[in-house]
Amino acid sequence: xxxxxxxxxxxxxxxxxxxxxxxxxxxxxxxxxxxxxxxxxxxxxxxxxxxxxxxxxxxxxxxxxxxxxxxxxxxxxxxxxxxxxxxxxxxxxxxxxxxxxxxxxxxxxxxxxxxxxxxxxxxxxxxxxxxxxxxxxxxxxxxxxxxxxxxxxxxxxxxxxxxxxxxxxxxxxxxx
Amino acid sequence: xxxxxxxxxxxxxxxxxxxxxxxxxxxxxxxxxxxxxxxxxxxxxxxxxxxxxxxxxxxxxxxxxxxxxxxxxxxxxxxxxxxxxxxxxxxxxxxxxxxxxxxxxxxxxxxxxxxxxxxxxxxxxxxxxxxxxxxxxxxxxxxxxxxxxxxxxxxxxxxxxxxxxxxxxxxxxxxx
Numbered sequence: 402x403x404x405x406x407x408x409x410x411x412x413x414x415x416x417x418x419x420x421x422x423x424x425x426x427x428x429x430x431x432x433x434x435x436x437x438x439x440x441x442x443x444x445x446x447x448x449x450x451x452x453x454x455x456x457x458x459x460x461x462x463x464x465x466x467x468x469x470x471x472x473x474x475x476x477x478x479x480x481x482x483x484x485x486x487x488x489x490x491x492x493x494x495x496x497x498x499x500x501x502x503x504x505x506x507x508x509x510x511x512x513x514x515x516x517x518x519x520x521x522x523x524x525x526x527x528x529x530x531x532x533x534x535x536x537x538x539x540x541x542x543x544x545x546x547x548x549x550x551x552x553x554x555x556x557x558x559x560x561x562x563x564x565x566x567x568x569x570x571x572x573x574x575x576x577x
Numbered sequence: 578x579x580x581x582x583x584x585x586x587x588x589x590x591x592x593x594x595x596x597x598x599x600x601x602x603x604x605x606x607x608x609x610x611x612x613x614x615x616x617x618x619x620x621x622x623x624x625x626x627x628x629x630x631x632x633x634x635x636x637x638x639x640x641x642x643x644x645x646x647x648x649x650x651x652x653x654x655x656x657x658x659x660x661x662x663x664x665x666x667x668x669x670x671x672x673x674x675x676x677x678x679x680x681x682x683x684x685x686x687x688x689x690x691x692x693x694x695x696x697x698x699x700x701x702x703x704x705x706x707x708x709x710x711x712x713x714x715x716x717x718x719x720x721x722x723x724x725x726x727x728x729x730x731x732x733x734x735x736x737x738x739x740x741x742x743x744x745x746x747x748x749x750x751x752x753x
Contacts (some may be wrong), residue, residue, distance in 0.1 A: 410736075411735065412594070412734050412735040415593075415613065415732075415733055415734065416593055416611075416612075416732035416733060417591075417592055417593010417594070417732055418593070418733055434752070435586055436591050436592075436616075437591065437614035437615045437616045437617070439613045439614055439625065439626070439627065440612075440613045440627070441613070441627055441709050441711065442709070445656065445748045447709075449615065449625060449709075449711065450615070451615065451616070451617055469700075478746065478748060479748060482749070482750045482752070483749045485750065485752045486750055486751045486752060505741045507668065523740060526705075526708075526709075527582060528689070528705065529702075529704065529705060529713075531615050532702075533618070533625075533702075533713070534622075534686055535617065535625065537705075537709070546642050547714060553743070554692055555591035555746075556591075556593055556732070557741075557752075558588050558591065558592055558745075559585075559587065559588040559591065559752075560747075560750060560753065561747055561748045561749060561750025561752060562745060562746070562747045563745070563746050563747075563748070564592055564742045564743065564744070564745050565743045565744045565745070565746060566732075566742075566743055567729070567740065567741045567742055567743020567744065568612060568740070568741045569734075569738060569739070569740050569741070570654065570731075570739050570741060571736075571737055571738045571739075572654060572655060572658045572737045572739070573658070573737060574662055574736060574737025575662045575663065576610070576658070576661045576733075576735075576736070576737060577735060577736065
């Protein structure tokens with residue numbers, strides 16, 4: 402895993418990929434699958450996400466104020482679905498589905514070595530948590546796996562249907 | 578344009594496509610390009626988005642509390658970039674870029690006939706507007722163009738680079 406400059410983090414989340422969110426609370430780690438997230442600010446990178454209070458991860462995220470966002474490529478799609486269809490209340494998902502934890506640098510939540518990118522995050526605003534389960538987070542440190550070249554991400558269309566990244570096009574633009 | 582059930586709206590936004598946001602204020606319509614949005618609730622569908630206060634659309638959205646989210650397919654990518662690189666302060670973007678306005682049913686902001694989906698929206702929460710330019714909106718009515726079969730959306734990776742929808746896969750899942 403190599404450092405990714407924080408100024409480039411938005412380029413990973415803005416396209417809307419399915420991500421995994423890891424937490425650690427009282428020594429117990431967990432991971433969930435998430436699609437409801439968006440960028441809020443470029444740098445330092447901030448984003449928002451919805452973590453349902455029905456999820457086991459909710460209390461861990463709220464209590465510890467920390468998580469890791471790990472971005473899986475296409476080859477991890479089946480595991481991402483299994484993670485989304487089970488609960489950390491019942492099983493250790495890392496062991497059950499063969500996901501490799503690695504220690505993070507700034508947070509207690511683990512990185513996932515199988516993912517091509519990992520973002521260490523802290524919660525910075527909880528004003529909309531009670532009403533919408535909406536958290537605002539800042540990315541403290543970002544990692545990229547240089548061994549995974551041109552990873553194709555997956556985007557959830559509901560009920561286990563995903564669209565995989567296809568062609569890349571570049572148009573002349575002044576947009577960041 | 579045909580009715581799309583509100584229960585299906587999240588399937589359009591959850592994958593994270595580039596969208597167009599239209600407004601109407603004092604008889605003047607405008608359109609901007611946006612990628613920072615996420616679903617917040619399934620039904621009635623609510624979503625969040627960031628509209629920079631530097632954008633001409635910001636005041637229109639804030640003042641009228643209404644907009645339309647129009648989703649362009651691949652063939653509109655070049656127009657979406659032109660919309661994102663110009664300001665409604667200076668030009669009528671609909672006329673300049675050949676985008677076809679259609680009246681909406683529940684809001685004053687126009688639909689865009691060229692887009693395969695259109696969502697009529699009202700702002701429902703402005704608590705995080707001052708700090709993050711973050712709006713919470715509800716979709717009141719949704720339209721789909723049945724003539725555009727299997728539209729491929731575009732996802733922004735920064736600086737005019739977009740990834741286009743590729744292969745679709747379906748995995749057995751209990752996730753909605």
